[in-house]
Amino acid sequence: MNLILWRHAEAEDYAATDLARALTTRGRKQAQHVAKWLRTRLPDDAVILASPAVRTIQTAETLSDQYRVVRELAPNASAQDVLTASGWPKGIAETVVIVGHQPTLGHVAAKLLANSDASWPLKKAGLWWIASRERHGDDQAVLLAAMTPELV
Template sequence: MNLILWRHAEAEDQASSDLARQLTSRGRKQAQGIAKWLKARIDDDAVFLASPATRTIQTAEAFGDRYRVVDDLAPGNNAQAVLDAAGWPGGVAETVVVIGHQPTLGRVAALLLTGHETDWSIKKSGIWWFQSRTRSGDGQAVLRAVMNPDLL
């Protein structure tokens, strides 16, 4: 399974509620750049799961309209909720892209690589791409790529 963690792009600081915050014009450009990078690297059958926050939905829409909103990905949920939503390590699909929030996505990355949930930072509109594999009967997470919009 491929698990791609995609943090939402830059969003406005204030709105009527946290879930209503929208992407800035810079955020839209960030999301479009990462979406273009992803389109060249993932299969058409990838599954996109987005938090119910407006900013994550707008980030997902940079790739198209083939995303599902998953309440368990809302701000404040824990790392295991993200992994459960994606079906890690078997997957709800061969490639699952989760569009979510900090600090949760950073905690997922730390958990996958170290076995401990720790606060790691993922830049706005950045992705961390993991792949599950089995070696000598043990399940492992392999970090395949990290991409940030300022590297495009």
């Protein structure tokens, strides 16, 4: 499976609640740039899962109107919550895009790629594209791409 961990783009600092924080103008542009890069590479049957936060939903909407909101992906979700939602390593689909938050996405990447409990930093609107594979009977995670809005 392919697991794409996409951090929401830049959001306003304050709103009525944390979940209500919306993307800034800059954030919308960041998300649009990364979505354009992703759109040319994703299969048509990719599954997009977003946190219930407004900023993640708005980020996902720059990619497609076909996404699902998963409350277990809300801010402060665990790495295991993300892996469960995506079905890692076999996948709920061949390609799953998780639109989520830091430090959770950093925990997932560190766990999969380095078997570490650390949280690796990920810039706003940045993504990691990780593939699962089996080698000699062992499940492995392989980094296929790391992208930021500045690189597209």
